[in-house]
Amino acid sequence: MTSRSPLPHLPLSRLTVALLAAGYLLAPWRLSDFWLSVLIYGGIAAIGAVGLNLLTGYTGQVSLGHAAFLGAGAYTAGYVGVDLGWPLPAWLVAAALAGGALGALVGPAALRLRGHYLGIITLGLVLLAQHIFQEWNALTGGATGRPTTLDASIAGVDFNELTVLGQPFTREQSWFWLVWALTGLAALAVANIVRTRPGRAMQAVRDREVAAEMLGVSVTRYKIGAFVVASALAAVAGALQAGFQQYVSPSEWSLLLSIQFLAMIIVGGLGSTTGAVLGALFVGALPHLIDELSAGVPWLAGEQDSLISVFALNQIVFGLLIVLFLTLEPHGLAALWVRLRTHIARTPRWHALTRRRTG
Amino acid sequence: MEQLLQLLVAGLALGARYALVTLGFVVIFRATGVINFAQGSLVLLGAYLTYQFAGPWQWPFLLAAITSVIACGACGPVIERLLLRRMVGRPAFAVIMVTLGLLIVIEQAVPTMWGQDPKNMGDPWGIDTVQAGAVTVAVRDLWTLGLTALAIAGVFGFFRYSRYGLAMRATALDQEAAQAQGISVRRVVALSWTIAGAAAALAGITVASGEAGVSPSISQIALAAFPAAILGGLDSPYGAIAGGLVIGVSQTLTAGYQPDHAAWLGDNFHVIMPYVVMIAILLVRPYGLFGTREVERA
Amino acid sequence: MTTDKAASTDTAASTDKTLTPDKAVTTDKTVTTDNAASKDKTVTGDKTQTGDKPGRLDVSALTLRFGGVTALNEVSFTVEPGELMAVIGPNGAGKTSLLNCLTGVYRPQTGSVRLGAVELAGRRGRAARAGVARTFQNHGLFTGLTVLDNLLLGRHRLTRTGIVSGALWWGRARGEERAEREHVAGIAEMFELADVLHEKVTALPYGVAKRVEFARAIAMEPKLLLLDEPVAGMGFEETVAMAGHLLDVRERFSCSVVLIDHDMRLVMDLADRVTVLDFGVVIAAGTPEQVRTDPKVIEAYLGEEE
Numbered sequence: 001m002t003s004r005s006p007l008p009h010l011p012l013s014r015l016t017v018a019l020l021a022a023g024y025l026l027a028p029w030r031l032s033d034f035w036l037s038v039l040i041y042g043g044i045a046a047i048g049a050v051g052l053n054l055l056t057g058y059t060g061q062v063s064l065g066h067a068a069f070l071g072a073g074a075y076t077a078g079y080v081g082v083d084l085g086w087p088l089p090a091w092l093v094a095a096a097l098a099g100g101a102l103g104a105l106v107g108p109a110a111l112r113l114r115g116h117y118l119g120i121i122t123l124g125l126v127l128l129a130q131h132i133f134q135e136w137n138a139l140t141g142g143a144t145g146r147p148t149t150l151d152a153s154i155a156g157v158d159f160n161e162l163t164v165l166g167q168p169f170t171r172e173q174s175w176f177w178l179v180w181a182l183t184g185l186a187a188l189a190v191a192n193i194v195r196t197r198p199g200r201a202m203q204a205v206r207d208r209e210v211a212a213e214m215l216g217v218s219v220t221r222y223k224i225g226a227f228v229v230a231s232a233l234a235a236v237a238g239a240l241q242a243g244f245q246q247y248v249s250p251s252e253w254s255l256l257l258s259i260q261f262l263a264m265i266i267v268g269g270l271g272s273t274t275g276a277v278l279g280a281l282f283v284g285a286l287p288h289l290i291d292e293l294s295a296g297v298p299w300l301a302g303e304q305d306s307l308i309s310v311f312a313l314n315q316i317v318f319g320l321l322i323v324l325f326l327t328l329e330p331h332g333l334a335a336l337w338v339r340l341r342t343h344i345a346r347t348p349r350w351h352a353l354t355r356r357r358t359g
Numbered sequence: 360m361e362q363l364l365q366l367l368v369a370g371l372a373l374g375a376r377y378a379l380v381t382l383g384f385v386v387i388f389r390a391t392g393v394i395n396f397a398q399g400s401l402v403l404l405g406a407y408l409t410y411q412f413a414g415p416w417q418w419p420f421l422l423a424a425i426t427s428v429i430a431c432g433a434c435g436p437v438i439e440r441l442l443l444r445r446m447v448g449r450p451a452f453a454v455i456m457v458t459l460g461l462l463i464v465i466e467q468a469v470p471t472m473w474g475q476d477p478k479n480m481g482d483p484w485g486i487d488t489v490q491a492g493a494v495t496v497a498v499r500d501l502w503t504l505g506l507t508a509l510a511i512a513g514v515f516g517f518f519r520y521s522r523y524g525l526a527m528r529a530t531a532l533d534q535e536a537a538q539a540q541g542i543s544v545r546r547v548v549a550l551s552w553t554i555a556g557a558a559a560a561l562a563g564i565t566v567a568s569g570e571a572g573v574s575p576s577i578s579q580i581a582l583a584a585f586p587a588a589i590l591g592g593l594d595s596p597y598g599a600i601a602g603g604l605v606i607g608v609s610q611t612l613t614a615g616y617q618p619d620h621a622a623w624l625g626d627n628f629h630v631i632m633p634y635v636v637m638i639a640i641l642l643v644r645p646y647g648l649f650g651t652r653e654v655e656r657a
Numbered sequence: 658m659t660t661d662k663a664a665s666t667d668t669a670a671s672t673d674k675t676l677t678p679d680k681a682v683t684t685d686k687t688v689t690t691d692n693a694a695s696k697d698k699t700v701t702g703d704k705t706q707t708g709d710k711p712g713r714l715d716v717s718a719l720t721l722r723f724g725g726v727t728a729l730n731e732v733s734f735t736v737e738p739g740e741l742m743a744v745i746g747p748n749g750a751g752k753t754s755l756l757n758c759l760t761g762v763y764r765p766q767t768g769s770v771r772l773g774a775v776e777l778a779g780r781r782g783r784a785a786r787a788g789v790a791r792t793f794q795n796h797g798l799f800t801g802l803t804v805l806d807n808l809l810l811g812r813h814r815l816t817r818t819g820i821v822s823g824a825l826w827w828g829r830a831r832g833e834e835r836a837e838r839e840h841v842a843g844i845a846e847m848f849e850l851a852d853v854l855h856e857k858v859t860a861l862p863y864g865v866a867k868r869v870e871f872a873r874a875i876a877m878e879p880k881l882l883l884l885d886e887p888v889a890g891m892g893f894e895e896t897v898a899m900a901g902h903l904l905d906v907r908e909r910f911s912c913s914v915v916l917i918d919h920d921m922r923l924v925m926d927l928a929d930r931v932t933v934l935d936f937g938v939v940i941a942a943g944t945p946e947q948v949r950t951d952p953k954v955i956e957a958y959l960g961e962e963e
Contacts, residue, residue, distance in 0.1 A: 120586070120588075120637075121637075131628065197816055262456055323460040326449075
């Protein structure tokens with residue numbers, strides 16, 4: 001019985017883990033470089049999304065400032081990886097530390113301000129950060145941006161030119177392995193926090209702050225802690241994005257990016273780490289899906305006489321998704337998935353099918 | 360000195376536009392506890408509708424402006440009815456996101472309908488300037504100030520003297536008690552959204568009829584109006600006006616002096632000045648200049 | 658701060674459920690009740706000799722105002738270690754305000770709340786650290802979490818896993834998690850909650866939720882337990898069961914209890930002493946028998962019946 005199980009399990013069955021592992025290993029052989037890069041961006045976004053989900057979904061703190069931390073991570077990585085020329089572990093860790101430190105600086109705002117107020121303050125953070133990114137020429141290259149051709153080698157393995165047993169891999173193939181390994185680690189770390197003492201404390205703060213304090217939960221520690229973890233992960237995501245793109249400019253770290261991250265955790269389902277990953281993939285892949293689908297539609301093709309630009313269509317679909325998910329399916333893809341699964345399990349035909357197979 | 364006065368006047372005119380948007384935030388927040396991040400999209404809609412009426416359709420400007428104010432006023436309650444009413448009791452974050460989602464949709468839908476390139480609404484106010492001593496004031500700015508003052512006086516008068524105004528104030532104080540008194544909270548909420556929509560449209564018209572013209576970027580005005588609302592205190596209509604003016608003036612002063620005196624802050628620092636002012640004030644007073652303490656706990 | 662150290666070692670000792678030395682004192686029920694009407698508090702013999710007695714709750718001259726309304730006016734009483742003090746009073750008498758002052762949620766304008774040597778008034782996180790557990794009137798459970806998680810949160814103060822070790826699922830995190838889950842399962846057993854351990858608390862009937870909250874408070878291994886209307890809205894059977902749990906807990910853990918209730922029936926059977934509040938003022942204090950026959954109490958309650 002589950003009630004007897006002494007330890008909390010991750011919400012993934014062994015079968016799922018095996019399938020994921022197989023997908024991880026095999027995908028680079030089966031997919032084109034284009035779709036691999038879509039997945040790489042999805043994986044990078046997922047790292048930021050699981051962090052934001054810890055802050056917003058589990059600790060209940062609104063943040064429109066996520067983009068600022070991504071940017072901070074990207075420029076830290078640029079400085080450490082290009083200007084100093086240090087290898088991958090160094091710029092990743094430096095980005096995480098810088099992001100965490102900034103989070104610790106901003107986090108205390110959450111102690112004094114709630115809900116809408118915190119939302120607007122963090123909105124201000126994005127605008128302030130973007131201004132700094134534009135003006136700090138020495139670090140960021142100003143408004144036009146800077147190259148971030150980071151050294152992507154760790155222990156002698158270079159992910160920019162990966163060669164295993166004499167076989168060379170494309171940059172997309174190698175980065176897929178690199179990014180998704182890190183995504184897996186990030187998701188696992190957050191899932192671990194959530195199922196142990198600190199995660200429970202964060203959820204207690206989210207649900208009832210006073211009651212949490214009465215149990216000895218330090219609201220200060222967990223609110224700021226959640227900010228630190230979330231911004232450290234955002235900075236790692238920013239660093240990876242910089243590394244993969246090899247060039248970053250300030251306009252990337254915009255309010256829209258923050259909103260996209262919030263959309264990921266909403267679409268995925270607030271307070272679900274799996275959901276955050278799914279949401280990141282979905283939101284990341286959406287523009288490309290729209291691109292593919294709209295290629296066949298004449299008035300969408302992006303030509304002069306088209307009714308609507310692909311970019312505008314993207315944004316509108318994206319905005320509608322946020323609105324529709326929130327008003328119609330607040331628990332997101334994660335809930336849809338669970339419902340689909342129970343529905344399938346209850347369908348007699350499927351039942352019979354599985355029984356025949358096992359029997 | 361002349362420059363200072365000049366900047367102050369320009370700042371007040373700019374602040375008046377912010378005040379209109381901010382007033383919309385406050386009216387909705389008082390009635391429902393929601394900040395409508397989509398307010399900027401109504402500013403945009405108001406401006407483009409006026410352009411459509413006055414430009415291609417050749418209506419008289421005044422008629423065009425009034426019609427689009429009414430149209431945006433009508434949009435408010437529709438948004439509330441279709442989206443926000445479903446969100447009652449949900450966390451602040453979710454509500455913010457719904458209005459943000461709406462903002463994205465409208466911000467893209469408008470240029471899709473009318474195109475990305477700026478439109479010219481003509482010069483409904485004339486391009487004259489008035490000389491007052493050493494200070495030159497654009498007639499357009501005077502119109503903006505006058506119209507804003509009129510609109511704000513109208514809203515305040517409505518709050519104070521009409522039956523619904525009283526109901527709105529009662530609802531802002533205590534929704535349950537108001538309901539017990541036989542006040543229809545739904546109607547009050549709808550009314551708040553109407554006022555907010557109309558005020559946003561008016562703000563849009565005053566921005567768009569100026570030198571900037573009608574362009575998709577005018578919804579940006581709402582970005583500066585957020586700090587104005589926070590500054591004044593989200594639940595205080597007087598604060599909305601004061602916050603708007605403070606932000607407007609501080610922005611023009613920054614634009615006027617910062618490039619010479621604090622160049623290290625970088626170009627376009629005035630754009631983020633509202634947020635700098637807001638953060639500075641919030642560090643001292645977390646519930647704004649005129650807000651009540653309860654708001655902080657909400 | 659030697660007294661603080663003493664308190665913390667005390668906490669450590671209580672983790673392994675040995676009876677605290679305070680137990681010996683519980684038999685001493687002859688302590689004089691403060692005559693609350695007189696503002697100069699009678700000082701008990703103990704206090705003059707030893708100063709702050711460990712484990713004793715000493716509330717003195719507590720005054721709390723909201724704007725012009727005085728919610729509590731010069732409220733004083735003491736609760737000896739192991740004692741069950743009931744605070745009763747009609748609706749709006751200030752009972753919940755009193756609990757909020759005792760736990761630092763409200764900051765009283767004047768007066769002090771001391772548990773042993775620790776001042777609790779106006780300091781939010783301190784109550785829990787000093788070994789105070791409380792329940793809320795309409796239960797203070799975390800609605801997004803399961804019964805198990807809520808109970809584990811009761812163990813928060815007694816456990817150590819931090820964000821980093823939790824994230825790594827390494828070292829202390831794993832062992833502590835396992836041990837705590839077993840421990841909490843035992844508590845759930847005791848409160849007949851084993852069947853609902855994995856349910857979300859929103860799915861529970863009201864009475865069960867109240868029981869979960871009580872169990873969570875007990876999981877904290879408190880020295881002082883503050884219960885805000887633990888049987889409000891419960892039927893007869895549930896009330897009896899809850900009273901049974903309360904007796905059980907007192908016997909096993911020997912904590913002091915402040916029980917707030919609107920209703921006199923439960924209180925009269927369980928309490929060692931009773932303090933009666935009306936409009937924020939202590940109008941009577943003493944043993945249940947003394948209070949029951951006090952004309953002021955009768956008047957206060959009669960006034961409410963109308």
